[in-house]
Amino acid sequence: MRVRLFGLIAEKAGSEFMDAEAPSVEALRARLAERIVGLEALSYAIAVDRVIIRDDAPLTGSEEIAVLPPFAGG
Amino acid sequence: MRVRLFGLIAEKAGSEFMDAEAPSVEALRARLAERIVGLEALSYAIAVDRVIIRDDAPLTGSEEIAVLPPFAGG
Amino acid sequence: MSVAKSHKVKDVFTDGPIAPTAISMSVAKHAARTDIGAHEIFLGQVRADVMDGLKVVAIEYTAYREMALERMTAIREEAFAKWPSITCLHVHHSLGVIRAGELCFMVFASAPHRQAAREVVAYVVDRIKAELPIFGKEIRSDETHRWKQNT
Amino acid sequence: MSVAKSHKVKDVFTDGPIAPTAISMSVAKHAARTDIGAHEIFLGQVRADVMDGLKVVAIEYTAYREMALERMTAIREEAFAKWPSITCLHVHHSLGVIRAGELCFMVFASAPHRQAAREVVAYVVDRIKAELPIFGKEIRSDETHRWKQNT
Numbered sequence: 001m002r003v004r005l006f007g008l009i010a011e012k013a014g015s016e017f018m019d020a021e022a023p024s025v026e027a028l029r030a031r032l033a034e035r036i037v038g039l040e041a042l043s044y045a046i047a048v049d050r051v052i053i054r055d056d057a058p059l060t061g062s063e064e065i066a067v068l069p070p071f072a073g074g
Numbered sequence: 075m076r077v078r079l080f081g082l083i084a085e086k087a088g089s090e091f092m093d094a095e096a097p098s099v100e101a102l103r104a105r106l107a108e109r110i111v112g113l114e115a116l117s118y119a120i121a122v123d124r125v126i127i128r129d130d131a132p133l134t135g136s137e138e139i140a141v142l143p144p145f146a147g148g
Numbered sequence: 149m150s151v152a153k154s155h156k157v158k159d160v161f162t163d164g165p166i167a168p169t170a171i172s173m174s175v176a177k178h179a180a181r182t183d184i185g186a187h188e189i190f191l192g193q194v195r196a197d198v199m200d201g202l203k204v205v206a207i208e209y210t211a212y213r214e215m216a217l218e219r220m221t222a223i224r225e226e227a228f229a230k231w232p233s234i235t236c237l238h239v240h241h242s243l244g245v246i247r248a249g250e251l252c253f254m255v256f257a258s259a260p261h262r263q264a265a266r267e268v269v270a271y272v273v274d275r276i277k278a279e280l281p282i283f284g285k286e287i288r289s290d291e292t293h294r295w296k297q298n299t
Numbered sequence: 300m301s302v303a304k305s306h307k308v309k310d311v312f313t314d315g316p317i318a319p320t321a322i323s324m325s326v327a328k329h330a331a332r333t334d335i336g337a338h339e340i341f342l343g344q345v346r347a348d349v350m351d352g353l354k355v356v357a358i359e360y361t362a363y364r365e366m367a368l369e370r371m372t373a374i375r376e377e378a379f380a381k382w383p384s385i386t387c388l389h390v391h392h393s394l395g396v397i398r399a400g401e402l403c404f405m406v407f408a409s410a411p412h413r414q415a416a417r418e419v420v421a422y423v424v425d426r427i428k429a430e431l432p433i434f435g436k437e438i439r440s441d442e443t444h445r446w447k448q449n450t
Contacts, residue, residue, distance in 0.1 A: 006363055007434030008446040047432070050366035066363055066432070072447035073362070073392060073433030074262075074343050074404050074424060080212055081283030082295040121281070124215035140212055140281075146296035147211070147241060147282030148192050148253050148273060148413075168330075172323035175342065179319075179400040182347035189340040191326065195411060196333035249330040260346060262424060270417055 001059065003028070004066040009044055012036050026055045032067065044069050075133070077102070078140040083118055086110050100129040106141065118143050160220050160239045161213060165250035166191075174238060174256055184235050184258045188265035190273050192253030194246050202288040206247045207296060212281040223275045230271070231264040239272065241282060311371050311390045312362060316401035317342075325389060325407055335386050335409045339416035341424050343404030345397050353439040357398045358447060363432040374426045381422070382415040390423065392433060 003018045010016045013036045020035075022028035025046050033039045045052045047066040048059070059065070077092045084090045087110045094109075096102035099120050107113045119126045121140040122133070133139070171189065178184055197204045220239065228234055235258045242252040255272050259265040277298045284296035322340065329335055348355045371390065379385055386409045393403040406423050410416040428449045435447035 004363070006432065007361060007436070011446075047363070047366055050363075050369050064365075066366065068363065068432050069434060069446065070448040071429070071431060071433055072358075072435030072449055073360070073367075073431045074428035074449065078212070080281065081210060081285070085295075121212070121215055124212075124218050138214075140215065142212065142281050143283060143295065144297040145278070145280060145282055146207075146284030146298055147209070147216075147280045148277035148298065168323040168327040169320075170323075171326055171340075172319040172321075175322055175402070176319040178344070182345075182399040184344050184400075185346040187340075187342040187344060189322075189338075189342070190413065190417070191338040191340070192413075193329070193335050193338060193409075194333075195336040248333040251326070258344075262341065262343075266341070266421055273413060 001061045001063070001065055003032070004064075006066065006068055007072075008042065008069040009036065009039070009067050012038060012042075021061070022059060024055070024059055025053055025057045028059065028065070029055065042069065075135045075137070075139055077106070078138075080140065080142055081146075082116065082143040083110065083113070083141050086112060086116075095135070096133055098129070098133055099127055099131045102133065102139070103129065116143065158239075159217065160241050161211060161216070161243050162240050163242070163244050165242055165246050165252065166240055166254050168251065170240070171254065171256075178236070178258055181235060181258070183260055185260045186262040186265040187256065187258045188262070188269040190253070190255045190269050191251050193251050194248045196248035197286070199294070202290055202292065204248060204286045205289055206245050206287045207252065208245045208285040208287060209241070209243045209252065210283050210285075211241075211243060216280045216282060219279050219281075220276070223272060223279065227268050227272055231259070231268045233261070233264045234259050234268050237268065237272065239276070241276070241280070245287070309390075310368065311392050312364060312367070312394050313391050314393070314395050316393055316397050316403065317391055317405050319402065321391070322405065322407075329387070329409055332386060332409070334411055336411045337413040337416040338407065338409045339413070339420040341404070341406045341420050342402050344402050345399045347399035348437070350445070353441055353443065355399060355437045356440055357396050357438045358403065359396045359436040359438060360392070360394045360403065361434050361436075362392075362394060367431045367433060370430050370432075371427070374423060374430065378419050378423055382410070382419045384412070384415045385410050385419050388419065388423065390427070392427070392431070396438070
């Protein structure tokens with residue numbers, strides 16, 4: 001699955017996209033932490049199909065997935 | 075003393091000023107009611123030196139006195 | 149009172165409606181104040197209320213100016229005391245005939261953060277409506293009138 | 300949803316700062332809506348915060364647009380449901396580099412009476428800050444940067 005990265009996390013990863021396979025949000029967090037240095041120190045949310053979702057949610061691989069650092073709008 | 079009239083009360087009196095002698099706000103209300111037809115049916119406040127004042131306040135005759143119908147600003 | 153804060157005595161009254169462009173000009177003047185993070189603006193617009201089949205076409209505002217300006221100065225000082233972070237506070241109220249759809253009232257506050265700006269505008273708007281001796285004659289479509297009263 | 304009310308899906312994002320004149324133009328457009336009695340406007344301005352002796356000179360905003368617009372549509376619908384008297388609600392947020400002193404955010408509501416306009420603007424501003432995936436890179440005077448975070 002292709003994961004979209006934003007803001008500080010895109011900067012840390014050096015890219016706005018990352019390909020990763022994971023059967024759940026929790027597993028995806030582990031995959032991302034292996035590949036983005038310093039990620040475990042950061043607070044971020046995972047959005048699945050444009051809704052922030054709990055860590056135990058399953059993933060089929062066909063969803064739109066995004067990694068969201070803290071919001072700063074307004 | 076010269077009393078300033080505003081808004082609806084100036085309209086009822088046909089003038090923006092009225093001369094009246096009264097030793098207190100209460101007495102002034104009675105003088106005004108004798109001379110402005112329909113005044114007793116209206117709600118209004120008396121300001122003495124630009125501050126709304128209680129009916130039992132005494133008047134010396136040298137104050138700036140104003141008769142204020144309900145406010146409509148904003 | 150600090151000179152840097154704009155709470156000196158000012159005439160809040162303006163003859164005729166407030167032009168929409170006055171709002172942009174007010175906002176644009178604050179671009180140099182880079183300690184500001186939030187502006188909150190309230191605008192009052194004359195409503196074409198209908199009562200007994202008659203529509204309000206305009207309101208003619210008059211005021212007891214001397215008392216209104218004294219009350220406004222007190223409200224301004226109390227506002228700055230309650231919200232000391234406020235950077236500026238501007239108030240304008242129209243006098244004379246203001247037609248339905250035109251602006252008659254503006255309260256504009258700026259602050260580093262939104263909460264103070266929001267709260268001070270609500271406070272100042274409510275106090276002005278309750279305490280400033282401003283009178284409004286609603287002129288109706290048949291040229292009769294009725295005196296407005298804040299509730 | 301009623302067609303008369305402007306709560307259709309809209310792009311709230313605009314490239315670059317919000318011009319002060321955009322506010323006047325927005326206000327002026329509502330003069331024909333003579334059922335409006337109150338406008339409430341919130342504006343966000345980029346603040347030149349100083350931290351560790353370094354001043355913020357600009358914020359570069361980016362967003363996850365698809366999700367932001369979905370959230371905004373939901374917020375707008377909930378706002379109209381909670382305050383059905385609201386006549387219109389306009390939201391604009393800047394993307395790209397916005398310099399200190401420039402405007403990056405506008406929430407503008409109109410209603411017959413002030414209470415609804417005031418409440419809906421506070422509600423919408425707070426929800427946007429909390430829920431829209433918008434990211435801000437604070438660019439400092441020495442060209443380093445720091446990622447902004449709403450508290």
